[in-house]
Amino acid sequence: xxxxxxxxxxTEVSQFFLLGLSEDPELQPLLLGLFLSMYLVTVxxxxxxxxxxxxxxxxxxxMYFFLSNLSFIDICFVSTTVPKMLVNIHTQIKGxxxxxxxxxxxxxxxxxxxxxxxxxxxxxxxxVAICHPLHYTVIMNPRLCVLLVLICWLIIFSASLLHILxxxxxxxxxxxxxxxxxxELALILKVAQSDTFINNIVLYVATALLCxxxxxxxxxxxxxxxxxxxxxxxxxxxYKAFSTCGSHLxxxxxxxxxxxxxxxxxxxxxSSNRNSITSVMYTVVTPMLNPFIYTLRNKDVKGALExxxxxxxxxx
Numbered sequence: 001x002x003x004x005x006x007x008x009x010x011t012e013v014s015q016f017f018l019l020g021l022s023e024d025p026e027l028q029p030l031l032l033g034l035f036l037s038m039y040l041v042t043v044x045x046x047x048x049x050x051x052x053x054x055x056x057x058x059x060x061x062x063m064y065f066f067l068s069n070l071s072f073i074d075i076c077f078v079s080t081t082v083p084k085m086l087v088n089i090h091t092q093i094k095g096x097x098x099x100x101x102x103x104x105x106x107x108x109x110x111x112x113x114x115x116x117x118x119x120x121x122x123x124x125x126x127x128v129a130i131c132h133p134l135h136y137t138v139i140m141n142p143r144l145c146v147l148l149v150l151i152c153w154l155i156i157f158s159a160s161l162l163h164i165l166x167x168x169x170x171x172x173x174x175x176x177x178x179x180x181x182x183x184e185l186a187l188i189l190k191v192a193q194s195d196t197f198i199n200n201i202v203l204y205v206a207t208a209l210l211c212x213x214x215x216x217x218x219x220x221x222x223x224x225x226x227x228x229x230x231x232x233x234x235x236x237x238x239y240k241a242f243s244t245c246g247s248h249l250x251x252x253x254x255x256x257x258x259x260x261x262x263x264x265x266x267x268x269x270x271s272s273n274r275n276s277i278t279s280v281m282y283t284v285v286t287p288m289l290n291p292f293i294y295t296l297r298n299k300d301v302k303g304a305l306e307x308x309x310x311x312x313x314x315x316x
Contacts, residue, residue: 015095016188017177018088021276032089038288039082045291046071048305056304062140063129063244064301066122067294069149070251073118074287077111080104081182081283088181098172101183106164109185113156113210119255120214121148122248127221130241131228159206166199180276182283218252247297251290258282 021031049071053064081104088094096104129136163185171194180187185203189196225245232238258281295302 015097016101016172016183017094017175018085018096018181018183019177019179020085020088020094020181021280028089028092032086035082035089035284036086038284039078039086042078042284042288042291043075045288046075048308049291049294049301052301052304052308055308056300059300059304062125062142062145063122065142065145066118066125066149067301070115070118070122071291073111073114074290076107077115078284078287080107080111085181096183101178101188102164102167104183105167105185105188106160108182109160109163110156113159114152115255116210116214117152117155118149119248119252120217121152123218123221123252124148126245126248127224129244130225155210159210162202163199163206166202170194170196170199180279184279215256222249247294250293250297254286254289254293255282258286 022028050068053059053068084096084100084104088096125140128139132139167185167188170189170192172191173193176191178184178187178191189199189203192199222245225242229238229242232241262275262278262282295305
């Protein structure tokens with residue numbers, strides 16, 4: 001009988017309700033304008049990075065190939081959550097369909113995970129460039145670069161699909177409310193009516209593996225880079241070598257710093273509203289800042305971007 005009721009609940013649930021960042025009517029126009037501006041800046045900023053890299057032949061190197069992929073992933077990442085939030089704020093309708101919620105969870109996990117793995121691949125690229133400069137072009141050949149990106153996609157697609165398949169077996173009550181501005185897997189598991197033990201175990205294991213291995217890879221790469229830099233006699237050589245890592249280090253610090261901030265915030269406080277506001281940092285702010293970090297700290301990207309904009313301005 002209980003299994004029948006669970007199945008009935010599961011089939012009857014047609015939508016969830018996203019509570020958003022605030023229910024204050026006076027704040028809605030401000031939130032709409034703020035997040036629409038941030039979304040447009042993120043999309044156009046990352047799109048410009050992709051166009052600048054593709055239009056400049058001297059930037060067709062592994063480092064910029066990975067950077068253009070990171071920009072594409074950031075566009076997709078922010079597009080997974082923000083447009084739906086903007087529609088909900090504008091229409092004052094907080095509903096999201098059951099399948100829409102599952103789709104959002106799936107793609108959010110994919111692009112968050114890809115950000116994580118791609119930053120690790122970029123760290124490896126810098127490790128090879130600084131520690132094995134004579135063999136860089138041989139090791140980081142186009143075939144390996146494409147293969148590394150495809151492996152990242154394959155790992156994340158598989159892990160995300162497993163979560164969704166496990167989530168499909170859960171039952172939910174009618175009118176289930178999610179205290180967030182998007183469907184996040186951890187929160188969905190909290191509001192589920194059925195047993196989520198297996199889901200939580202898989203979530204913890206997958207999160208641990210997809211965090212521990214990338215972070216270990218990044219730390220190892222940079223430990224070898226620092227060791228190599230210390231062996232260099234010329235200060236100019238040290239600065240030139242390390243300057244190529246500066247932008248990547250800033251992005252890594254921002255990504256993991258905001259992610260850690262969200263985790264600590266949810267662990268320390270049980271305020272769902274505060275957790276939602278903290279989540280904005282890694283879901284919206286980080287993808288928005290990445291183009292600025294790479295443009296302001298990288299002369300090659302800045303130069304390519306200036307030439308692209310000047311050509312666009314000179315066109316009739």
